[in-house]
Amino acid sequence: MTQLQSAVVLITGAAGGFGQELTRQLLLKGSRLILTDRPEIDLRSQVNQLQPTLGQLSGKIVACLSADLSTPAGCEDLYSQTQSLNLPIDVLINNAGIALLGHMVDIPAVHWEQLMQVNLITPMRLSTRFAADMVARRQGHIVNISSLAGWIAMPGLTAYAASKFGLRGFSEGLRHEVASFNVNVTTVYPCFSRTPMLQCPRFGRWDRADKTVPIPLTTDPVKVMARTIRAIERNQSEVFPDAIASSGRLAKCYLPALPDWISRQIGLSELSR
Known part of the structure; x- marks a missing residue:
C-alpha cells in the first residue's frame, strides 16, 4: 500500500482539470504537495481560490514551481528546483x-512534435x-496519466494516441525494472473527461467541422481522480477509472472492430472522407 498521508507528491500540469482535482483530493488525504x-500560469492564485472550498x-x-516541460532544459530545471x-x-x-485534433497531414510538425515532447518524452525524462532517487531509497511511486487513446487510436487523434501508446509501453517496461526496489508504477487510462482539454486546438477539416464529444461519452474528473487515487493507494499497475475506459479496453482486446463502430457513431469517420 502507498500511504498518502504526509507523503510528498509532485504533480505536473497542476493547473489543468485533472491537476486541480488531484490537488484538492490529495490535500484531503493529508499529502504534502509540490x-x-x-x-x-499563476499557480499560487489558483491554490488560494481552492483553499476556501x-x-x-x-x-x-x-511549493508552487514554474517549469516549461516542453523542453529538456525545463525538465532539468524542475528536477533541480525540487x-x-x-x-x-x-x-x-x-x-x-496537451491534445490536438486533426489529421496528421493538416497539423504543422512543430505542434505534434511539441505534443510528443510534453506527453511522452517529458514523463520519460522525469520518471x-x-x-x-526512489530506487536508491528503496521506496517510491510513479503515476503516469495516459488515456484510453493509449489503447484505441481514433481518426483526428493520431498524434495524441501515438504519445499515449508510447507512455503505456514506457510505463510497463519501467514497472518491471523498478519493482524489485519497492518502487511502484501506476498507469491511468481515462476516457474523455470534462476538462479544458476538450477545447484543444483543431486543424484542417476538424477546425471547420462542428463536432464535439457527446456528453454521454465524457466523464466526471472528480470521480476519475478519486478512482485514480484509490489505485495509487492500492499499488495497482493499471487503472481504467471510468466505465467507458474499462469497456473500451476490453473491446480493443476481444472485439477489435468495435472501436471503428464507435467512431462512426460519434461522427468521427465522416471527417475522414
Whole structure:
C-alpha cells in the first residue's frame, strides 16, 4: 500500500482539470504537495481560490514551481528546483499533457512534435530522474496519466494516441525494472473527461467541422481522480477509472472492430472522407 498521508507528491500540469482535482483530493488525504505548471500560469492564485472550498486540511502545499516541460532544459530545471527543497519525492504524478485534433497531414510538425515532447518524452525524462532517487531509497511511486487513446487510436487523434501508446509501453517496461526496489508504477487510462482539454486546438477539416464529444461519452474528473487515487493507494499497475475506459479496453482486446463502430457513431469517420 502507498500511504498518502504526509507523503510528498509532485504533480505536473497542476493547473489543468485533472491537476486541480488531484490537488484538492490529495490535500484531503493529508499529502504534502509540490505543484508545477507552465511559467505563465499563476499557480499560487489558483491554490488560494481552492483553499476556501476545502475547510480544515491535514495536507498542505509545500511549493508552487514554474517549469516549461516542453523542453529538456525545463525538465532539468524542475528536477533541480525540487532538489533544492530537500524533500525526497514519494510520489511523482506525470499529469501534464496537451491534445490536438486533426489529421496528421493538416497539423504543422512543430505542434505534434511539441505534443510528443510534453506527453511522452517529458514523463520519460522525469520518471527516469526521480526513479533513480526512489530506487536508491528503496521506496517510491510513479503515476503516469495516459488515456484510453493509449489503447484505441481514433481518426483526428493520431498524434495524441501515438504519445499515449508510447507512455503505456514506457510505463510497463519501467514497472518491471523498478519493482524489485519497492518502487511502484501506476498507469491511468481515462476516457474523455470534462476538462479544458476538450477545447484543444483543431486543424484542417476538424477546425471547420462542428463536432464535439457527446456528453454521454465524457466523464466526471472528480470521480476519475478519486478512482485514480484509490489505485495509487492500492499499488495497482493499471487503472481504467471510468466505465467507458474499462469497456473500451476490453473491446480493443476481444472485439477489435468495435472501436471503428464507435467512431462512426460519434461522427468521427465522416471527417475522414
